Each structure stands twice: as structure tokens, then as C-alpha cells.
Amino acid sequence: MKQIQMTKNPPFSLISTKKIIQMNDVSTSYDSKNFALENINISIDRGTNYSIVGQSGSGKSTLLKLMNGMMIPSKGTIRIDYVSPDINNKKFKKMMHSIGYIPQSLGLVKNSTVLENILLGALPRLNKIQSLFNKFPEHEIKEAMKIISQVGLTGKENRKAYMLSGGEKRRVAIARALMQKPTILLADEIVSELDHVTSREIMDLIAEAQKRMNLTAIMVHHDIQLALEYANRVAVIKEGQKILEIGVEGDTIVDFQTGDMNNEEIMEMYADDSKK
Template sequence: MIRANKNWQIRIDINSMAKTPPFSLISTKKIIQMNDVWTSYDSQSYALEGVNLSIDRGTNYAIVGQSGSGKSTLLKLMNGMMTPSKGAIKIDYLTPNMNNKKFKKMMHTIGYIPQSLGLVKNVSVLDNILIGALPRLNRIQSILKQFPEHEIQEAKRILKLVGLSGKESRKAYMLSGGEKRRVAIARALMQKPTILLADEIVSELDHVTSREIMNLVLDAQKKMNLTAIMVHHDMKLALEFANRVAVIKEGQKILEIGVEGDTIVDFQTGDMSIEEIMEMYNTDSKE
């Protein structure tokens, strides 16, 4: 509350403002933040060591590295499947942890696509996509898989968005590799997420199909204002589609780069030389 005294000087009643704040929520540009994160699978060695990472809301962020470097572990930490041994993680001000009630309530806003894709092979495309709506159903509907008509129509809309119209009834095992990835993306989008985590979603695909899938994610990201965090093995593909690329080596984030115009920009000074960065870029682009 603002009051004026008889000398017309303005003073602010802080106690009154505390009771009726002029805002309903706090938002941050950084949707994901990691500070000095260490984590281990066996308590004897670390899969990640001292990782610092900050991701802007609504951007496309890529994580690149060799197999076993810790890329997938980063995604598991972001969705609460793992907790760090040391350090702190915040996802929109919340610590990702399955035991955290507030985090469990917002888990459906994190769409996660594992390397295996996690599709139910003997179930139709439409039913696989509808799995993403389960968090919005009541207990009875969830047990009986009774989806309201508006959820079915939404699934069909998303199915069209990912380019699978006419394949609603086809079983997942009958699909091509690219089509399976489209179903996995559609299922994640059905969750109405704010964050999309994808682990090697274009691995084992040819370059043409890889770019089709990446363009699909980019289109969905813009339409739904998503923050996409994707694990890649191809540096060139990552730089082509991501705003920033983190390079992970032996559990450590050694570099963070991006493309501005025709220039590769180093956002984090690392141990790699310009020659080494370009060698990584050119080698991956030939695979």
C-alpha cells in the first residue's frame, strides 16, 4: 500500500505489501541450473564431476560426447531419476527428486524420451501417444485406460503434427525407425510439457531422417514454447539445431559452444584448442 503524509512525501507500507504482493509468481530466464554437480552409480567412481550448467527457457540445448561420457546421466538428473552425490540442481526453482512432493506434481511437465524410446510394441500408435495423457486422468480412468474424448482428439491432433496421420491403428512394432521416434515425440508432447529431454533420439538414423526428426522437434519447440535438451553424438547436427552445445568428456563439461552466423562461439573457455574443436566438428559430420 502507498500512502502520502501531509508533506506529500510518498512512503511505502512494507508490511501491507507483504500481505498483498503485486505479483502471482516468480519466473526465471534460467529453467535448468546445475551447480558443481557430482554423481556416482557405485559410490566408488564418479559418472559426473563438478558439472556447472545453465539452460535458458525456450531454447534448444544439446549435450555431445562419446559413449560413457555421462550425457545420459545428465538427463536422468534433470528428470529426478537420479540424485547428485554433491552439488545442486534446480528445475524451475524445484530440486528434481522423486521424493519431493512438489516436484512429483510437476513431473508430467518434463517429457522424457529414453534411448530405447519406451514404446509399447504390441499397442497401436494412438494408444502409445495417449499414454502421455495418463497424469491428467483420475484414478479409475487411469486404471481402465478410459480416455475422455477431448484427450483422444488432442492425441490425433499431435499425431498429425508429427506426420503420422492415417497410422493411428498401426502397431508400434510395425513402424520404421523414424516413425517410432515420431511416436515417442508425440507421446512426450501429449504430456503438455515445458521441458523435453531426448536421449540420442536420432542415433542409428540416416542423415535425411535425422534432420526430419530434428526439424520436427524444432517446430514443436517453437509452437509449444518448449525447452529442449537433447543428447547427441553428432557435433555438426547439434550445432545446426541447438542454441548451445555442451561437450562432455569423462564426466566433465569441458566446453560450451554455439553458432552465431558463420562463427563458432566459445561460451565457456575449455582445454580444447580451435583445431581440436574443428576436428571434432568435421569428424562427426562425416559419420
């Protein structure tokens, strides 16, 4: 049998995976007794929009915390570009700046200006002295102003965060995350409590940024109709378990993981949400 010999110096500098996030049989618990999530399997393609939908307390936010290393699984494995997300993992620490995370609370500094809040996204690129005194180079300030324009906040860069409307605060939170120059954007209920029009403005903003920067966006929602409108795939979480994964192709809802649900139940779930 003829054997193929590898050259000592192959012409490859790295391996890229299409699946930027992979979760295999993941379970996790806050109290070591009851699982907040159980036997979760999720695979997310690079450059896509993936939504996680479910009721309050279903485990949606916990999924994002697992992806950004704030929690580690009790069982199973998670890989973000071949690296396990764990803040104690040196390899993951080096790539943490590439994951933009927007919590439900948004995490803005209320008494700081729009520009100051957005510049916080550049902190990982500063040296120790610059970081200590928040001295941002001119090119970082120019980049922040460019992003301010992209998110529709031109003219409000010197306004304090507490003076902004709900939609404007979300634009600042998105801009701060984009300032990190991320490859992954995690957003937890970013359009909750917003009206129909403002919700879609924010979702359009993220969709535009995703295409412009080739981002992988993972977003938590309550509204399955809104999720299907923007996401390539939608995972439905119920009581800590992934019960369904669907997407839209043309005028058809495509079922990627049926679980125990039939066609009528899936359509009813979508219809119920569209009535809200």
C-alpha cells in the first residue's frame, strides 16, 4: 500500500473551522443539584445569525455565559474556534476581546458620555499606562466616532448615557461591542421592552454590522417571530433543554431538530408569538 508522506513544513499557517461555536452534550448547574441547562447540542456556522428563544428562566442567558467563559459546563464540551471558553484558560484570555458581549443591563457607565462608553471597547488594545489613565490614542477616538456614525448617534457623542432613550442606550452598547473589533457578538434580550419600530431598527443595525464585519451574532429573544425574521437558525429552549431548532428558507419554516413537536405545534408556537 502506497503511503502519503507529509512534508516537514506544510504550507498551512492555521486551520479554520466553519463551525465557530460547538456545544456537545453540555449541562450546567448553579447549585450543583439542579441543572439550569441539560444535554445541549448547538453548532453555529461562522458569519451567521443564531437566535436563542425561550421564556424567562429557561436557560437562555446561561447559554451566553457559557459561550463567553463566565460559566463552565458541569458536563460536556464547548469550543470557540477550537478553544474552551474559560476565563482561567490562557488561550481563551487572549481571544476574549474578540467576543463582544451585551448583557440585559447593557452595562453602560451612566455618568459617562456616549463617546467615553464606546471607547471602553478599545481598552484591551491599550498599554498599561494608557489603560490606567484611560488615555486613548487619536486613531481609537477616530474609530469610535466612525462607529458612532454607523449606529446613528452622530451629534450625541458628548451626551451622558443616563440622558439617552432606551433605543439610544442600546445603540451605545452595540457600538461599544463593535469597538472591540469582535468576531462574535453575544446579545442578551437587547430589544426587550422596546416598541415594534425601535426593535427592528436595532435588529437592522446589528444585521448591517454583521454583514460589514462578517460577525457571528448570537442573540437571546422572547419573540420567536422576530428571531426567525433575522436569524439563520433559531433554537428554542424550554426548562433548560433545547426542544427545537428551526429557520426560514423562502416562505417555508425549515425544521432542523424536531424533537417531540409536530408540524402543527411548531406553527402554533409561531402564530402565538405573532399575536403579541
